[in-house]
Amino acid sequence: ETGVTQSPTHLIKTRGQQVTLRCSSQSGHNTVSWYQQALGQGPQFIFQYYREEENGRGNFPPRFSGLQFPNYSSELNVNALELDDSALYLCASSLVGWGTEAFFGQGTRLTVV
Amino acid sequence: QKEVEQNSGPLSVPEGAIASLNCTYSDRGSQSFFWYRQYSGKSPELIMFIYSNGDKEDGRFTAQLNKASQYVSLLIRDSQPSDSATYLCAVGGLTNAGKSTFGDGTTLTVKP
Numbered sequence: 762e763t764g765v766t767q768s769p770t771h772l773i774k775t776r777g778q779q780v781t782l783r784c785s786s787q788s789g790h791n792t793v794s795w796y797q798q799a800l801g802q803g804p805q806f807i808f809q810y811y812r813e814e815e816n817g818r819g820n821f822p823p824r825f826s827g828l829q830f831p832n833y834s835s836e837l838n839v840n841a842l843e844l845d846d847s848a849l850y851l852c853a854s855s856l857v858g859w860g861t862e863a864f865f866g867q868g869t870r871l872t873v874v
Numbered sequence: 875q876k877e878v879e880q881n882s883g884p885l886s887v888p889e890g891a892i893a894s895l896n897c898t899y900s901d902r903g904s905q906s907f908f909w910y911r912q913y914s915g916k917s918p919e920l921i922m923f924i925y926s927n928g929d930k931e932d933g934r935f936t937a938q939l940n941k942a943s944q945y946v947s948l949l950i951r952d953s954q955p956s957d958s959a960t961y962l963c964a965v966g967g968l969t970n971a972g973k974s975t976f977g978d979g980t981t982l983t984v985k986p
Contacts, residue, residue: 763919794972803878803962803976804918817973851917855972862908863971865917 764788765854767866774842774873782837782869784852792816793835794863795827796851804851810835811857839871847873877901878965880977889986893950897963897977900944905968907939907946912960912979922948925968953984 764787774780786793792811796804806819810829824840833854839846849870855863880897887893895909906925910918924930924937924946936949946965950957960981966974 792970792972796976801978803964803978806973806975809970809972849917853972855970857970857972861969861971862920862923863974864920865910868917 763854763864763866765852765864765866767850767852767869769869770867771870772872774871776842776844776873778842779838779840780842780871782839782850782852782871784835784837784854784866786833786835786852786854787864790854790856790864791833792855792857793829793833794853794855795835795837796853797821797846798849798851798868800848807837842873844873847871875900876977877975878963878977880961880963880980883980884983885980886983886985887953889953889955889984891953891984893953893957893982893984895948895950895961895963895980895982897946897948897965898944899946899963899965899975901965901975902941902944903967904944904965906966906971906974907937908964908966908971908974909935909937909948910962910964910976911957912962914959918962923971950982953982955984955986958983 794809795807853863960979964974
């Protein structure tokens with residue numbers, strides 16, 4: 762158990778809809794990173810939130826957005842869903858600092874039909 | 875060329891053998907190196923991390939890092955069927971493990 766929880770675990774949406782995924786970070790961690798993992802591929806970095814601000818972004822369009830709350834939990838929002846957005850969305854909790862590690866939640870499986 | 879490359883696999887070894895998983899990376903500025911295990915349908919689970927050149931051992935697992943060659947490997951001794959999973963190599967900076975670049979993984983099957 763990593764102490765990182767994500768909700769929901771599974772979700773089916775229709776193309777063009779919007780979705781919000783949630784993540785609660787591990788106690789003591791101040792940073793949440795979001796990754797997208799397509800079938801058969803490694804996780805791809807979407808963005809990271811540190812102290813409620815975006816702290817780096819991968820090669821994802823602006824329709825992927827996020828928030829971090831004062832308790833360090835986070836949301837990932839995706840607008841105008843496309844079929845290619847179907848993937849496992851992973852949240853990783855960590856501390857910014859020397860020699861730290863990141864721990865993943867169980868993921869949200871999003872299917873866009 | 876991908877930033878982090880892993881042997882394409884799948885890799886199959888008999889129970890009790892040593893499994894060797896390899897990873898190369900392109901960013902010479904990378905300072906932290908992680909190995910995650912991912913069972914089918916589950917999320918990645920951190921099994922080892924290494925920062926310094928050389929070997930780091932943890933139980934049946936040994937991570938090896940060679941920054942000059944931009945190469946990191948994971949050895950699993952006395953492989954067990956429960957080790958059957960996809961192993962992901964991730965590379966990042968020293969102070970922010972959450973911003974890592976992942977390879978596509980190598981799938982390992984340990985046959986009884």
